[in-house]
Amino acid sequence: MRDEQRREKIDRWLSFPDPSTNYNKALGQRHERSGSWFLESDTFDKWKMQRNSFLWLHGIPGCGKTILSSAIIKDLESIPSFQPLLYFYFDFNDPGKQGLESMVRSLVSQLSRNSDDTWKPLDSLFSACRDGCQQPTCELLCNVFLHMIEQAKEVWLVLDALDECITRAGPSTKGLLSWIRELLNSKQRNVHLLVTSRPEQDIESEIMGFxxxxxxxxxxxxxxxxxxxxxxxxxxxxxxxxxxxxSRPDVQSEIETRVMEKADGMFRWTVCQLDALEDCLEYRSLHKALGSLPKTLDETYARILRGIPEGHKQYATRILQFLTYSQRPLRIEEAVDAIVVDTKGDEYFNPKYRLPEPREILRYCSSLVVVVSAKEHSYNKDDKSEELRLAHFSVKEYLTSNRLREDMAQSFQETVVKTSIAIICLAYLLHLDFELPIAEIKNGFPLAEYCATYWITYAAVAESMDETLQRFIREFFCSHRISYTNCYNLYRPDNSEKHGEPASALYYASFGGLVNAVKYLLSQGADVNERGGFHGNALPAASRQGHDEI
Incomplete structure (x- = not known):
């Protein structure tokens, strides 16, 4: 009998992403019998039964690949003999689900639950890493996964959205595509692997090689x-x-006919059109909308953006900026506070301006955003909070492409957005210029921990190019000691303990690579040798982060 406490300790050490949230979301969007064209095919039957089988399903953006993946997983789950069943969803919305290592951590955890035999290699790796005192390399994780597979008779594995993985190239311990090739060539040859993606050139070239x-x-x-x-x-x-x-079956038939005439295999396009028709309150406007349906996803997104009321555009733009470039998904309560921050007024933040109904934040962005459970990012199993995310990979692609309307394109340039987010984070932190227990700050100001954690990451990208950002950084480092202390009691970027006084402003500016801030602090008499922080003082903090210019 495995020790459950050790199991929990290893889970925390692995820190693996939970793909079941993607699975449940896609399954909730699936309608009865959708995907039956594949589930009932000879191709799928052969894949299920033939040892060391492989299938690549590919299609255009928005054709329903992820929903089909979930239908496949559900079908396999219903048959006890198809175990162990492992799956993973690469996800553009979540940086924790975009790399080979994240995938392998999740698969290792899933497979370890199958039997004592598959558990033992992971347990041995944990022991070799000094019972979790150090992290394993991606290479070690890949090797352990192969060893675990050897302990199973057969393994069924589904990987969705390879095109949303950002580490596709490289050797098998770094690149997803080489990893797939090595997995299929493993000596056990007992894996049934099914993958989905868009027909990207690098994916097609690698897969057609084997x-x-x-x-x-x-x-x-x-x-x-x-x-x-x-x-x-x-x-x-x-x-x-x-x-x-x-009460108008003739109108219902008209909607169905007109939408199907132009759907052309695009589930995502179809979803957006039906969302838009919700706003047609009488037949005249409905008939007009059906007569002018956009032809493509790009046209659809352009129309959605044009249709945002003028009074909502500032909020909608800020939401989309955060979701497009955020370091992690935003919880709804974080997003609600983010749109309230005023970086140009005398009062940076006022809780009175929060939305009375947080979920109504969806109304600013129509079909471009969705709400999902945030449980996977919490160790609290009873966590019922929700996250705001872009609705589809194609939304992010459109917002960051040169196809965006000229008057909107500037608002979504990476440097512009990261500058804006850094300033918003600093303004929010500067508002917290009063002494409160950290627990009360987290509870009363939901965006505080996000701002403390990520402001310096955003600022480092654009600090040298934006005077407003430089002014906010100086104000934060030099004029608001309580805000500064609250920030670094919420999060210590160098992983030092959160007790005692935070290190100096020069230390954190050096650690974060803020060259202009370092120059300014030195001009104001900051002491280079002042002790503090995990690295001792500012110079080694900069050096160990690779900030050679500092």
Whole structure:
């Protein structure tokens, strides 16, 4: 019997992302029998039964690949003989789900729960890492995973959205595509691997280097037309958003026909059009909207952005900026505070301006954002908080592309956005210029920990180019000691203990690579040799972070 306390300790040490949140979200969007064209195919049957089998399902953006992945996982879960079943979703919305190492950590954890035999290699690795006092390298994790697979008779593995992995290139201990090749070439040859992605050139080139033509399934529009039609029919006839037309079956049929005429295999496009039709309160506006449906996702997103009321645009832009470039997903209560911050007025933040109903923040951005459970980022199993995320990878791609309308493009340039977020974070921290226990700050000011953790990361990108940002940094470092202390009691970037006084401003500026701030602090008489922080003083703090200019 495994020691459950040791199990929990190893889970914390692995710090693996939880793919079940992606699975549950996609499953919730799936309609009955969608994906049956594949689930009932000979291709899928062969993959399930043939040892060391491989399938690559690819299709255009928005064709429903992730929903299909979840249908596949659900189908496999229903058959006890298809165990152990492992899965992972790469996710553009979550930096913790974008790399090979994150995936392997999750798969190792999943497989370790299968049996004592698959548990033992992980337990041995934990012991070799001084019972969790040090982290394993990605190479060690990859090797342990292969060793764990050897202990299982067969393994079924589903990987969704390879194109959303940012570490695709490189050797098998660093790059996802080489890792896949090595996995299929492992000596046990007992893996059934199914992957989905867009047909990106690097993915196609690598996969076709080892896969047979029969191992590739192109998700064509003709294959998923029935799935989209079933989805449209369900929304039109059963969703409360369009219930006003239930007494008009002729209008319901018109909606279904017009949307299906232009869907062309794009689930995501279809979702956006039905969302937009919710705003048509009478037939005249509905008929007009159906007669001018956008042809592409780009046109759809452009229309959504144009349709945001003038009074909402500032809030909508700030939400989309944060979600496009955030270091991690934002909880709803964090996003609510982020849009209230006023970086140009005398009062940086006033809680009275918060939304009375936090979930109504969705109304600023229409179909571009969604709310999901935040439980996976908390060790509290009863955590019921929610996160705000971009609705689809194609939204982020559009906002960061050269296809964005010229008057909007400036607002989503990376340097501009990161400068803006850094200033917002500093303004929020400067508001906290009063003494409160840290627990009360976290409870009363939900954005505080995010700001304390990430402001310097954003600031380092643009500090030298923006005078307003420099002014906020100087104000924070030099004029508001209580705000400064609160910040570094919320988060110590050098991982030093959170008891005792924080290190000096020069120390943290050096640690974060803020060259202009360091120059300014030195000009004001800051002591280079002042002791404090994990690294002792400012010079080694800069050196060990690789900030050679400092």
């Amino acid at each position: 896969a047979h033509i029969d191992d590739v399934v192109h998700i064509q529009s003709s294959l998923i037309t029935d799935d989209i039609r079933a989805y449209v029919r369900t929304v039109v006839r059963e969703d409360d958003r369009l219930k006003r037309w239930r």
